[in-house]
Amino acid sequence: MSEHIDPIEEQYKLLHQRLKNEQLQEFRNELLDLHLYEQGLFYVSLDEEERQQIYTYLSPKEMGDIFDVLEEETEEMPEYLEEMRPQYVSDMLSEMYTDNAVDILKQLDKTEIAKYLSLMNHEDVKEIKALLHYEDETAGAIMTTEYVSIVANQTIRSAMYLLKTEALVAETIYYVFVVDDFNHLVGVISLRDLIVHDEDELIFDVMNERVISVKVGDEQSDVARMIKDYDFLAIPVTDYDDHLLGIVTVDDIIDVIDEEATSDYSGLAGVDVDEASEHPIKAASKRLPWLITLLFLGMSTATLIGQYEALVSEASVLAVFISLITGTAGNAGTQSLAVAVRRLAVQNEKGNNFFRMILSELLTGLVTGAITGLTIFIIVGIWKHNFMLGFVIGMAMLCAITVANLAGSLIPMLMDKLGFDPAVASGPFITTLSDLTSVLIYFNIASLFMRYFIS
Amino acid sequence: MSEHIDPIEEQYKLLHQRLKNEQLQEFRNELLDLHLYEQGLFYVSLDEEERQQIYTYLSPKEMGDIFDVLEEETEEMPEYLEEMRPQYVSDMLSEMYTDNAVDILKQLDKTEIAKYLSLMNHEDVKEIKALLHYEDETAGAIMTTEYVSIVANQTIRSAMYLLKTEALVAETIYYVFVVDDFNHLVGVISLRDLIVHDEDELIFDVMNERVISVKVGDEQSDVARMIKDYDFLAIPVTDYDDHLLGIVTVDDIIDVIDEEATSDYSGLAGVDVDEASEHPIKAASKRLPWLITLLFLGMSTATLIGQYEALVSEASVLAVFISLITGTAGNAGTQSLAVAVRRLAVQNEKGNNFFRMILSELLTGLVTGAITGLTIFIIVGIWKHNFMLGFVIGMAMLCAITVANLAGSLIPMLMDKLGFDPAVASGPFITTLSDLTSVLIYFNIASLFMRYFIS
Numbered sequence: 001m002s003e004h005i006d007p008i009e010e011q012y013k014l015l016h017q018r019l020k021n022e023q024l025q026e027f028r029n030e031l032l033d034l035h036l037y038e039q040g041l042f043y044v045s046l047d048e049e050e051r052q053q054i055y056t057y058l059s060p061k062e063m064g065d066i067f068d069v070l071e072e073e074t075e076e077m078p079e080y081l082e083e084m085r086p087q088y089v090s091d092m093l094s095e096m097y098t099d100n101a102v103d104i105l106k107q108l109d110k111t112e113i114a115k116y117l118s119l120m121n122h123e124d125v126k127e128i129k130a131l132l133h134y135e136d137e138t139a140g141a142i143m144t145t146e147y148v149s150i151v152a153n154q155t156i157r158s159a160m161y162l163l164k165t166e167a168l169v170a171e172t173i174y175y176v177f178v179v180d181d182f183n184h185l186v187g188v189i190s191l192r193d194l195i196v197h198d199e200d201e202l203i204f205d206v207m208n209e210r211v212i213s214v215k216v217g218d219e220q221s222d223v224a225r226m227i228k229d230y231d232f233l234a235i236p237v238t239d240y241d242d243h244l245l246g247i248v249t250v251d252d253i254i255d256v257i258d259e260e261a262t263s264d265y266s267g268l269a270g271v272d273v274d275e276a277s278e279h280p281i282k283a284a285s286k287r288l289p290w291l292i293t294l295l296f297l298g299m300s301t302a303t304l305i306g307q308y309e310a311l312v313s314e315a316s317v318l319a320v321f322i323s324l325i326t327g328t329a330g331n332a333g334t335q336s337l338a339v340a341v342r343r344l345a346v347q348n349e350k351g352n353n354f355f356r357m358i359l360s361e362l363l364t365g366l367v368t369g370a371i372t373g374l375t376i377f378i379i380v381g382i383w384k385h386n387f388m389l390g391f392v393i394g395m396a397m398l399c400a401i402t403v404a405n406l407a408g409s410l411i412p413m414l415m416d417k418l419g420f421d422p423a424v425a426s427g428p429f430i431t432t433l434s435d436l437t438s439v440l441i442y443f444n445i446a447s448l449f450m451r452y453f454i455s
Numbered sequence: 456m457s458e459h460i461d462p463i464e465e466q467y468k469l470l471h472q473r474l475k476n477e478q479l480q481e482f483r484n485e486l487l488d489l490h491l492y493e494q495g496l497f498y499v500s501l502d503e504e505e506r507q508q509i510y511t512y513l514s515p516k517e518m519g520d521i522f523d524v525l526e527e528e529t530e531e532m533p534e535y536l537e538e539m540r541p542q543y544v545s546d547m548l549s550e551m552y553t554d555n556a557v558d559i560l561k562q563l564d565k566t567e568i569a570k571y572l573s574l575m576n577h578e579d580v581k582e583i584k585a586l587l588h589y590e591d592e593t594a595g596a597i598m599t600t601e602y603v604s605i606v607a608n609q610t611i612r613s614a615m616y617l618l619k620t621e622a623l624v625a626e627t628i629y630y631v632f633v634v635d636d637f638n639h640l641v642g643v644i645s646l647r648d649l650i651v652h653d654e655d656e657l658i659f660d661v662m663n664e665r666v667i668s669v670k671v672g673d674e675q676s677d678v679a680r681m682i683k684d685y686d687f688l689a690i691p692v693t694d695y696d697d698h699l700l701g702i703v704t705v706d707d708i709i710d711v712i713d714e715e716a717t718s719d720y721s722g723l724a725g726v727d728v729d730e731a732s733e734h735p736i737k738a739a740s741k742r743l744p745w746l747i748t749l750l751f752l753g754m755s756t757a758t759l760i761g762q763y764e765a766l767v768s769e770a771s772v773l774a775v776f777i778s779l780i781t782g783t784a785g786n787a788g789t790q791s792l793a794v795a796v797r798r799l800a801v802q803n804e805k806g807n808n809f810f811r812m813i814l815s816e817l818l819t820g821l822v823t824g825a826i827t828g829l830t831i832f833i834i835v836g837i838w839k840h841n842f843m844l845g846f847v848i849g850m851a852m853l854c855a856i857t858v859a860n861l862a863g864s865l866i867p868m869l870m871d872k873l874g875f876d877p878a879v880a881s882g883p884f885i886t887t888l889s890d891l892t893s894v895l896i897y898f899n900i901a902s903l904f905m906r907y908f909i910s
Contacts, residue, residue, distance in 0.1 A: 035667060037685045069686055160650070167651045174629055174646070174688075191629070191646060195615070196622045212490060228713070230492045231524055231706040233629075233688065250705050251686040254712060258683065261716030262797070268723050269793030269882070270786060280818035287790050288823055291856075294786050295827060298779045299834065305775045313771035320760045322774065323781045323890050324753045330785070331725060331749050331883040335742050338724030342717070363735035368743055372750060379754065401746075427724065427882060428786040435778050 008034075012042050019050055024057055032062065040070035048083060055084055060091035067092065068100050077107050081116075090119035093128070097171050099144035099252065102131040131246075139223045140216040142256065143237045143246030146171045149179050152187060152204040156194055159203055163191070172234050172249050178207050185236055185244040187211055213238050216245055221345065223248050224256045263421075264345065268338060270294075270428035294432045301326075301436045308443040311450070317384070318446055321393050322439065324376070329400035329438040330431035332368060336361055336408030337430045344412060344422045354413060358406070365405025366398075373398035388453035396445045400438035407433060463489075467497050474505055479512055487517065495525035503538060510539055515546035522547065523555050532562050536571075545574035548583070552626050554599035554707065557586040586701075594678045595671040597711065598692040598701035601626040604634050607642060607659040611649055614658055618646070627689050627704055633662050640691055640699040642666055668693050671700055676800065678703050679711045718876075719800065723793060725749075725883035749887045756781075756891045763898040766905070772839070773901055776848050777894065779831070784855035784893040785886035787823060791816055791863030792885045799867060799877045809868060813861070820860025821853075828853035843908035851900045855893035862889060 011034065018027035031039055043054065043066055055063070081089050081104070093101040093116060105113050105128065113132075117125050127145050134140030148166045150159050159176060167173050176194065178187035187207035197206050213236045214223050227235055227250055234249045266273045270290045305312075305322070312318050343357065377394030381387035408430050412422035466489065473482035486494055498509065498521055510518070536544050536559070548556040548571060560568050560583065568587075572580050582600050589595030603621045605614050614631060622628050631649065633642035642662035652661050668691045669678050682690055682705055689704045721728045725745045760767075760777070767773050798812065832849030836842035863885050867877035 033665065035665065035685060069684075164650055167647050173650070191650075192622050195619055195628070195646075210488065210490065228706075228709050230490060233705070250688070250709070251683075254683045254705070254709060257709065257712055257716070261712070261720070265716070265720055265723065265793060265797065268720065269789050271790035271793055273793045273797040280815055280822055283794070283815070283819040284822035284826070287787070287819070288826055290790070291783065291786055291823060291827055292830060295779070295783055295830060298782050301782070302775050302779045305778065306772075309771050309775060312774045313768060316764050316768035316771065316774075317761075319767045319771075319774035319777065320757050320764060322777050323760065323894060324750070324757045326778045326782065327753050327756070327785075327887055327890050328746065328750055330782075330886065331746055332742070334724050334883055335726035335745070338720060338726055338728045339738070342720065342728040360735055360738070364738045364742070367735055367739035368746060371739070371743055372746055375747060375750060428789055431785065431886065432782055435782050439778060 008038060008041075011038075012045065015042055016050075019046075019053055022053075027057060031058075036065055036069040039066045044070070044076070051080070051083065055088060060088055061095040063088075064092040064095035067104065068096050077104050078112075081108070081112075086115055087119050090116045094120050094124040097144050097146050098127050098131055099142060099171075099246075102128055102141075105132065106136075134216065137220045138216065139214045139218045139220065139237045139248060140245070142220050142223070142252050143216070143248045144171050144252075145246045147177060147234075147236070147244075147247040148173055148175075149177045149183075149244060150203060151180070152178050152202070152207060154203055155199065156197055156201050156203065156206070157199040159189075160194060160199070163194075172247070175234050175236075175247070177211075177236050177244055177247070178203060179244050183244055184242045185211060185213055185238050188236070211236065213242075214248070215240060220256050221260055224253045224260070227253045228257070260345070264341060267421075268334075268341070268427045270426035290426070290428060294428055297429075297432045298435065301432075301439050304436065304439050305443070308447070311443060311447055315446070315450065315453075317389065318443070321380075321396075322442070325393070325396055325400055325442050326435040326438045328372060328397060329404040329434045332365065332372075332401045333404030333408040333430045333434040334427045336365065336405040337412060337427060340409035340412045341422050344416050354417070357413065358410060361405055361409040362402070365402040368405070369398040369401035372401060386453055388449065392446055392449050392453055396438070396442040399441045399445070400434070403437050403441065404430070404434035407437070463493060463496075466493075467500065470497055471505075474501075474508055477508075482512060486513075491520055491524040494521045499525070499531070506535070506538065510543060515543055516550040518543075519547040519550035522559065523551050532559050533567075536563070536567075541570055542574050545571045549575050549579040552599050552601050553582050553586055554597060554626075554701075557583055557596075560587065561591075589671065592675045593671065594669045594673045594675065594692045594703060595700070597675050597678070597707050598671070598703045599626050599707075600701045602632060602689075602691070602699075602702040603628055603630075604632045604638075604699060605658060606635070607633050607657070607662060609658055610654065611652055611656050611658065611661070612654040614644075615649060615654070618649075627702070630689050630702075632666075632691050632699055632702070633658060634699050638699055639697045640666060640668055640693050643691070666691065668697075669703070670695060675711050676715050679708045679715070682708045683712070715800070719796060722876075723789075723796070723882045725881035745881070745883065749883055752884075752887045753890065756887075756894050759891065759894055760898070763902070766898060766902055770901070770905065770908075772844065773898075776835075776851075777897070780848070780851055780855055780897050781890040781893045783827060783852060784859040784889045787820065787827075787856045788859030788863040788885045788889040789882045791820070791860040792867060792882060795864035795867045796877050799871050809872070812868065813865060816860055816864040817857070820857040823860070824853040824856035827856055841908055843904065847901050847904050847908055851893070851897040854896045854900070855889070858892045858896065859885070859889035862892070 011030070015027060015031055018030065031042065043051070046054065093104065105116070117128065131140070131145070146169055148163060148170050150162060163173050163176065174191045176189050176191065177185060178189065180186050187209050188211040189203065189207040193206060212226065212230060214226060216237050216239055223235060227248070232250065234247045236244055237246045237248060238244055262273060271287050340361070373394040376397050377390040380393050381390030384390070411430065416422040470482060470486055473485065486497065498506070501509065548559065560571070572583065586595070586600070601624055603618060603625050605617060618628050618631065629646045631644050631646070632640060633644065635641050642664050643666040644658065644662045648661060667681065667685060669681060671692050671694055678690060687705065689702045691699055692701045692703060693699055717728060726742050795816070828849035831852050832845040835848050836845030866885065871877040
């Protein structure tokens with residue numbers, strides 16, 4: 001897409017020049033002409049001195065518009081706020097959509113939050129505080145309060161008039177939510193429908209009473225799934241007595257879906273894949289904790305093999321197949337883990353088919369184990385001219401794969417049942433655990449049949 | 456969210472009853488009152504006989520509306536079409552948004568497609584054919600042609616009038632695209648802006664001329680990223696001479712993001728995680744190809760260890776650490792693989808920092824390898840009272856981790872450079888490959904220092 005990006009690079013260079021020459025008015029005209037996301041990319045490309053200059057060139061409102069689009073992109077947010085005057089920060093946060101302002105505040109410590117809130121007007125503080133206290137990753141934590149709501153006994157004309165005034169502050173005007181006198185959510189109407197109908201019709205007659213909403217405590221992944229399934233642009237959020245509290249818009253949902261996918265993926269790999277920098281020392285420091293933890297788990301496997309050292313020194317051929325059995329069982333465990341984590345993410349009714357899933361995974365493990373075991377039995381039998389050895393390897397393979405499959409699905413399901421995120425059960429953890437069980441199975445079967453396969 | 460779902464279950468039961476009693480009018484009223492997605496869920500819950508009844512109760516247009524929302528959810532689409540009269544299918548596809556109709560047609564074979572197209576009117580055939588030939592996973596393949604476009608030299612009032620008529624067929628009316636007399640894309644204006652401005656103003660004066668668009672051949676993941684970054688509800692698609700061809704809407708982008716995340720995740724696990732059924736035989740048949748392929752790769756590792764059987768029988772203690780070294784290197788390789796795949800997905804400028812990424816991953820591997828190696832050197836030295844053995848294990852660990860790290864990032868990057876999807880390089884493949892290199896490294900270092908650590 002270089003065609004789209006090049007003109008922007010040119011523009012950025014020009015803007016840099018304007019800053020250097022202190023051409024305030026030209027700079028403002030040209031910057032504010034860009035899309036907000038592009039303004040944001042320019043902003044983050046600056047050094048601190050240039051950013052300081054920007055804070056004097058742009059109003060808190062203009063800066064807030066940029067941060068509204070940028071917020072999820074940058075980890076340096078606390079540093080940016082640090083370098084602004086506190087009053088500027090407070091004004092900027094007040095001008096932003098409340099959900100985005102709250103996302104930024106959540107990255108700060110409590111004294112910082114208190115400082116900025118103390119400089120805001122009462123109304124804004126109230127709105128922000130209302131959102132701040134919702135638990136992370138719930139509908140409440142990602143909703144915004146800038147929605148348009150009306151009562152039902154008015155005409156479309158008067159609703160359109162209201163929309164015109166709200167259009168400047170509301171996060172979306174494409175849905176209008178209808179409430180009763182007690183702020184209970186009773187209907188919804190899209191701007192599309194408002195436009196199609198006659199201006200003299202009553203909202204009551206054209207609104208959709210079957211409004212789909214989520215509760216403020218619902219998990220954000222459930223909210224995301226509903227918006228995705230229903231193809232909504234926004235969904236209203238209510239408390240448990242159906243009072244309208246806010247809305248979640250589709251742009252926030254895209255971020256949620258991306259975030260959840262990244263976290264599932266990171267879990268499977270046992271690493272935070274969003275390593276911000278490519279700096280080797282930093283990257284290593286993020287990966288080492290898992291590696292060292294698993295090293296100790298791996299040590300138990302080594303210790304276990306140590307118990308069978310006499311067996312190995314008697315039949316050194318056993319050493320040949322250690323990595324084949326642990327590796328294959330690990331692969332099977334990773335597959336079943338990934339399937340289980342995904343299935344848990346897609347099905348939201350927790351646990352009602354727990355035993356069916358476990359049984360199904362057990363059978364899948366037995367089938368894959370049997371076929372893989374049979375294959376290796378034939379290969380080893382022919383290769384080593386020793387079908388008894390082949391039988392031992394094949395049996396060990398069958399059992400190790402079945403156990404690994406079971407562990408791969410059981411562990412995330414148990415974590416889910418206990419209220420943990422099942423994606424935390426990482427692939428490396430499952431493979432390292434399955435190394436242990438595989439070795440145990442392997443050497444036990446081997447000792448059992450020892451006298452038959454040693455020539 | 457059981458509170459939301461229960462009333463729907465009740466409703467579904469009632470609808471079943473209406474079908475059984477052949478209460479056509481009541482059934483229609485109650486079904487069509489539901490959200491399209493809910494109508495879809497009801498439809499897919501039916502058996503074939505009931506579905507046949509539905510086809511006589513609902514018009515092709517009504518059925519098409521349902522399929523518009525349902526299309527990405529179901530794999531049984533070809534079977535559903537099979538059981539309808541061909542003319543009904545053609546009418547239904549004509550009524551659907553073109554992009555969704557095309558998505559469905561793409562699941563059919565060529566003679567089926569020809570049959571349905573032959574029963575459509577010329578105009579619809581032209582639109583569908585135009586979309587059918589775009590390559591999969593490009594902007595062209597996911598765009599729709601039901602957008603609203605206008606010319607610039609008219610008032611907002613006349614544009615609003617056009618919108619009212621288009622509102623019934625356009626996929627979104629929330630953006631209006633401005634074109635010149637040759638259908639070149641020259642601007643965009645949101646419905647929000649149309650509403651805010653005075654009705655007598657000219658489109659030309661209020662439209663945004665800096666319209667962000669994508670090319671018809673751009674990859675769908677790039678289109679998704681742009682919609683996500685810019686917080687758009689839709690993005691226009693042009694040919695390489697800036698003629699407007701269609702738009703991609705945010706609901707399709709959510710599906711793309713979900714799809715790409717699932718495919719990355721499946722790749723990392725070496726399994727298609729969207730196993731449609733839980734049937735163990737089917738699940739096993741999907742997982743076995745990878746397992747058996749990797750079993751053969753694992754056999755090379757076993758063969759390699761076989762070469763060192765004499766070494767092992769002389770120093771059986773070496774067997775103790777095989778799985779520790781292969782396991783830890785495999786974990787490190789999985790981490791570096793996941794980071795590389797994600798980085799490739801996020802950075803779209805291909806290859807320009809290839810060597811920097813490889814160098815950075817090499818250094819990360821050396822650092823993690825050195826620290827892990829040092830740890831195991833101390834543990835083994837103390838545990839086995841043999842620091843020379845500890846040195847051998849530690850050195851092997853350092854080298855094996857470095858090589859696994861390098862392979863984990865090099866392989867997906869090479870695949871990307873060669874034009875393949877880097878996510879195809881699966882975690883199990885990397886760990887099995889790293890088993891081979893780890894064992895090679897381990898036994899070579901061990902033979903080198905053999906005489907020093909054997910007591």
